[in-house]
Amino acid sequence: xxxxxxxxxxxxxxxxxxxxxxxxxxxxxxxxxxxxxxxxxxxxxxxxxxxxxxxxxxxxxxxxxxxxxxxxxxxxxxxxxxxxxxxxxxxxxxxxxxxxxxxxxxxxxxxxxxxxxxxxxxxxxxxxxxxxxxxxxxxxxxxxxxxxxxxxxxxxxxxxxxxxxxxxxxxxxxxxxxxxxxxxxxxxxxxxx
Amino acid sequence: xxxxxxxxxxxxxxxxxxxxxxxxxxxxxxxxxxxxxxxxxxxxxxxxxxxxxxxxxxxxxxxxxxxxxxxxxxxxxxxxxxxxxxxxxxxxxxxxxxxxxxxxxxxxxxxxxxxxx
Numbered sequence: 001x002x003x004x005x006x007x008x009x010x011x012x013x014x015x016x017x018x019x020x021x022x023x024x025x026x027x028x029x030x031x032x033x034x035x036x037x038x039x040x041x042x043x044x045x046x047x048x049x050x051x052x053x054x055x056x057x058x059x060x061x062x063x064x065x066x067x068x069x070x071x072x073x074x075x076x077x078x079x080x081x082x083x084x085x086x087x088x089x090x091x092x093x094x095x096x097x098x099x100x101x102x103x104x105x106x107x108x109x110x111x112x113x114x115x116x117x118x119x120x121x122x123x124x125x126x127x128x129x130x131x132x133x134x135x136x137x138x139x140x141x142x143x144x145x146x147x148x149x150x151x152x153x154x155x156x157x158x159x160x161x162x163x164x165x166x167x168x169x170x171x172x173x174x175x176x177x178x179x180x181x182x183x184x185x186x187x188x189x190x191x192x193x
Numbered sequence: 194x195x196x197x198x199x200x201x202x203x204x205x206x207x208x209x210x211x212x213x214x215x216x217x218x219x220x221x222x223x224x225x226x227x228x229x230x231x232x233x234x235x236x237x238x239x240x241x242x243x244x245x246x247x248x249x250x251x252x253x254x255x256x257x258x259x260x261x262x263x264x265x266x267x268x269x270x271x272x273x274x275x276x277x278x279x280x281x282x283x284x285x286x287x288x289x290x291x292x293x294x295x296x297x298x299x300x301x302x303x304x305x306x307x308x309x310x
Contacts, residue, residue: 034223047232055239124218144219
């Protein structure tokens with residue numbers, strides 16, 4: 001099997017070529033950083049996770065299979081590091097209650113005004129942040145990174161059924177909050193286009 | 194309008210409003226975010242530190258192997274005269290010295306092996 005671009009870079013890194021690692025870093029830094037940021041909501045933590053990710057690439061380069069894409073492995077490492085960070089800091093104890101209650105009336109799927117965008121984004125972000133770590137990671141990988149359920153199962157090293165279940169309950173949780181908000185304000189009409 | 198029931202088979206059904214809202218919120222929150230250039234500098238510094246510690250680690254490993262090899266040679270040398278110590282032709286004092294040395298070696302050896310491994 002011919003080596004992919006990542007595979008060629010990995011074989012260069014095995015020979016101690018730091019420039020090859022830099023090329024790999026430039027290629028994936030944005031995705032890994034943004035995923036870690038979406039999970040942790042902490043820029044410093046996300047940068048630490050990004051840094052550790054690429055140090056691990058260098059340390060474990062002999063174990064990497066150059067014929068396979070690198071990104072799922074990178075995401076797996078990033079998620080594990082995020083989990084370690086969350087476990088160490090116990091930052092997932094934010095209560096969900098009351099988070100979405102401030103959702104403004106008349107929101108559309110893609111709010112246009114700056115205020116509206118900021119407010120809705122803030123509300124949804126807080127709602128997502130209030131999910132358990134496992135649910136939040138699945139939400140981020142599915143919606144932000146666009147991974148399939150199978151890919152998420154690989155990244156999280158768990159069965160596809162578990163991923164489905166977590167996604168189902170996470171969405172249900174968010175949906176319930178939004179629906180409750182709608183019932184509290186009957187005049188509110190969601191103009192989802 | 195009411196929200197449809199939660200999809201059980203995500204990949205087989207189109208995404209609905211909630212999905213769009215979640216996706217938009219996540220993307221909007223991090224789309225413009227980039228790591229600072231300092232991160233790569235820190236990675237390089239980390240690699241330098243590791244490459245500096247690697248030779249010393251392999252040096253330590255080399256020393257350990259050398260010590261293990263010397264210990265093995267010493268053990269063999271100590272036990273070589275085991276048969277000799279029971280040789281009736283030896284003087285009592287000489288035999289006593291050899292037996293004492295063997296017993297001491299047997300006593301010290303487990304500690305030495307533990308030190309190496």
